[in-house]
Amino acid sequence: MAGGFSGWLEAWWMKISSLFTTDRKKLLEDPEVAGEVMRVAIEKQVAEFQQHQNAVADLLAIVIGKKKDLARLMKEKGELEEECEGAVAVAKEIAAKMQAAGKSVEEIQADPEYMEALTAYQDNQSTLTEKNARITDLQASIAAKTEDGEKHKLMLQKVQREIQALKEKAAATKSEMYANRALTDVNQRLSKMSERGSDKALEEVFAIA
Secondary structure (H helix, E strand, O other), X not given: OHHHHHHHXXXXXXXXXXXXXXXXXXXXXXXXXXXXXXXXXXHHHHHHHHHHHHHHHXXXXXXXXXXXXXXXXXXXXXXXXXXXXXXXXXXXXXXXXXXXXXXXXXXXXXXXXXXXXXXXXXXXXXXXXXXXXXXHHHXXXXXXXXXXXXXXXXXXXXXHHHHHHHHHHHHHOOOHHHHHXXXXXXXXXXXXXXXXXXXXXXXXXXXXX
């Protein structure tokens, strides 16, 4: 009895599912219904596109800011390295003169000018170590943000292709004009994003083909 009931239930479900599928197909044959379905699908893709576009814009601003900080730190690093070299040169010159005058190592190390040059070198070296650590952190952060930007760029291209596919499917519905407008809007946004990339390195990362 139980087996008969389960068999009847399965048959009933298949019949209902078949009717639903048939009705759905018939419904989608209506141009207005199909057009509305297509419009909703396109709007969803455009919203996703906007989300990734905003993410790229935010990342682009962050990376540009970090690159400016990196350029400043690299310049400061170069200046510190020059100051270190200068301090070493001064200390060596003082030591050489004092040695020529017969001064002992202890006297040289206790000389105020020698000590001043040595202190300047040590201070600059300490600051240089901090700068190098900051530079390393910035470079790692830039690399990570750039990778994130590349992922969003790929998603933008994916959404663009999906909208193009929807446009082709929309040819037989009243949503064709809407699909054309959406695709044109997306392509224009991609073009503007490429035009705004002033930093060549970032432009290569975030440019949309």
